[in-house]
Amino acid sequence: MSVDLHTHSNVSDGTEAPAEVIAAAAAAGLEGLALTDHDTTAGWDEAIAAARQHGVMLLPGMEITTLTENGISVHLLSYLHDPLHAGLSSAVAEARDGRMHRARRIAERLSVDFPLTWETVEQHVSTGATVGRPHLADALVGIGAVADRQEAFDHLLHAGSPYYVSQHNMHPTTAIELVRAAGGVPVLAHGMASARGRTVSAAQLEEMVDAGLAGVEVHHRDNPESGRTVLRALAARHDLLVTGSSDYHGTGKANLIGENTTDWDTVETLCGLATGIEPIRP
Template sequence: MSLAAFPIDLHCHSLASDGSLAPSEVVARAAEKGVTTLALTDHDTTDGVSEAAEAARQSGVTLLPGIELSCQWRRRTVHIVGLGFDPADADWQEALAGQLANRWKRARQIAERLTPLRVESLLEKATEQAGGRVPGRPHFARVLVHEGVVKDMNQAFQRHLGNGKRGDVKACWPELATVVDWIRAAGGKAVVAHPRKYGLTATKLRELLDDFQAAGGEAMEVLTSGQSDGDLGFLADLCRKRLLLASCGSDFHHPGRPWCELGRLPGRPPKDLAMVWDYLG
């Protein structure tokens, strides 16, 4: 599917989670690509927002409060983007502290499971790769490449960190309804992230949306990187029938991946959809 330039990108990542650019660099790149409204949605943290906000003021980009929260739905991990919340809300900060603790626990378990690879100080090196923040699987993969255990990132995941491999640790995430409640209580909108990336059948996706909306969720991404032809029409129709707000974002993580670039989408949202950015306080 060919990519279209679009000035609103409400899903991207920085070094604050599993991206490879500093938050200020993400904002600068977004501005360079023609993005005028951006949400930095790092995984389970808003640590990069202050730096991004300063860069946004300097570049003229409108920065919206954003995050991508991990949660459980019927024993599956799904991601919910939060937009427009109050980052200073006390209960919100307490919830994020719990997510941070979950991520550190998971990182320690990954390091323990990879002990047979005999990489000295693996957790410390992965943490360094993450800029002192909680390391995820990509950071462990970079260490394995640097130490010569594998030849590249793809091999690191194929052999040690991909789904079902030794380093694939499932964290103890909160339930879907809990995460949606956190976002709503902090004044934000909850958005189902990249709904076609979970491997769900159409029936299962509708069931996910049933539970999401029952919990108070209001929006879903209809455009993001990696979609197939036909996904936009299907997801847009779900939004219409369910009165869901629509969102879109590149899910940018790293430069050099033209299929996943800031301000580039596999199409444009249909004009009749109610877009989430029009409903943020």
């Protein structure tokens, strides 16, 4: 039995509604999945209803963007946390506000050279969705500045671009501690994805483990084999969960739902660590 523990809907930067993500998982023959939209739980209710309809196990989750003290972006997956926990809810609300402010500033910079307005960007953001660079990319595609999201990131939205604006985020250890306090299970997402930028050091990984990290996403298309080796060794030293996921975004990325999965025993162990909410079982 296989479960995809990292997917996105149009509540953040995916292209499909939460119910459509669940339907895609069922069509792909998956027994379960986690919906992990960026800094929000807004898609949970729709996903829960669809999971019950399709007979698919669902782990409601979230992907939290964090930043180390030396400016390295770290993504943390949180599973089965209490969505009403005051500390975590406040922190991710602040992160969403930061994303919105950052996106507006990037749009302002792009508007100097392209016929792009904030109203144009908003047309590509679903109601209540967490705004991010993918929405800016979609707007650039819409005005004909680039052919697709990938070209937008390759040429206009990457960290070295003159249009790029950095964003302040909470520290990874802070996020891990908040997820634990909310009864959730924190797992490092694509931690060695060197093609995305700088990755954390061995010392920083150990610091995250000390803060309560429960697992590492090893099987992800953006982790090179050398990085997977590092993560497997970390997991072996500290008895961490080892997961695999697609990071599915609908048509927003080439990633296919279920292209990497997590075995059932690991999923059940993960569920046993959570005290926030229960998974939705068929």
